[in-house]
Amino acid sequence: ILNVEQSPQSLHVQEGDSTNFTCSFPSSNFYALHWYRWETAKSPEALFVMTLNGDEKKKGRISATLNTKEGYSYLYIKGSQPEDSATYLCASPLGQDSSYKLIFGSGTRLLVRP
Amino acid sequence: NAGVTQTPKFQVLKTGQSMTLQCAQDMNHNSMYWYRQDPGMGLRLIYYSASEGTTDKGEVPNGYNVSRLNKREFSLRLESAAPSQTSVYFCASSAIGTGAYEQYFGPGTRLTVT
Numbered sequence: 001i002l003n004v005e006q007s008p009q010s011l012h013v014q015e016g017d018s019t020n021f022t023c024s025f026p027s028s029n030f031y032a033l034h035w036y037r038w039e040t041a042k043s044p045e046a047l048f049v050m051t052l053n054g055d056e057k058k059k060g061r062i063s064a065t066l067n068t069k070e071g072y073s074y075l076y077i078k079g080s081q082p083e084d085s086a087t088y089l090c091a092s093p094l095g096q097d098s099s100y101k102l103i104f105g106s107g108t109r110l111l112v113r114p
Numbered sequence: 115n116a117g118v119t120q121t122p123k124f125q126v127l128k129t130g131q132s133m134t135l136q137c138a139q140d141m142n143h144n145s146m147y148w149y150r151q152d153p154g155m156g157l158r159l160i161y162y163s164a165s166e167g168t169t170d171k172g173e174v175p176n177g178y179n180v181s182r183l184n185k186r187e188f189s190l191r192l193e194s195a196a197p198s199q200t201s202v203y204f205c206a207s208s209a210i211g212t213g214a215y216e217q218y219f220g221p222g223t224r225l226t227v228t
Contacts (some may be wrong), residue, residue: 031214032214034217049214089157101162101213103173104156104157106154106155
């Protein structure tokens with residue numbers, strides 16, 4: 001993998017369902033992995049920044065895991081609510097000497113139906 | 115606490131016109147960034163400023179210039195706008211720009227070039 005990739009592109013779930021999506025990134029020269037939540041008509045807001053292999057972070061019903069050896073991170077939402085509807089972006093600094101340059105995936109758009 | 119502010123919120127330009135997008139942050143952050151967001155492509159880094167007095171190119175710098183006016187302010191200039199520059203532009207800042215710190219985003223500027 002030479003880029004940051006996210007799947008699925010979009011996801012529709014019912015209120016109360018738990019869901020998860022994936023972010024894949026190059027495992028070589030790993031520095032950090034960011035997750036952002038982006039609601040329509042607003043600006044992205046940081047959920048987590050993870051740097052260590054095996055890291056797990058949690059904020060309310062949202063949690064994330066990190067596997068730097070195989071180059072993936074999962075974002076989980078437990079008991080989805082309509083207010084969780086948003087686009088979820090992951091990002092990582094890629095390339096040698098480019099720790100400042102966050103490369104974003106194209107996002108997973110989540111719609112939670114009441 | 116205003117966080118990251120951007121002006122203007124909306125702008126329509128004719129091809130060949132120039133304009134400057136303004137960004138300011140009040141969080142005493144060292145690093146600032148300019149991104150553009152196009153449908154299906156996520157956020158792409160145009161330029162960044164790791165610290166006051168320095169600027170560097172991101173993924174898509176062609177057609178843009180930047181100025182880090184002081185620690186608070188980072189402007190983006192389009193010298194001769196082209197329809198391909200129609201996009202939503204986001205400014206962001208982080209405490210330190212090494213990729214391990216979350217970024218805070220402004221509300222965005224929606225630019226249309228006709």
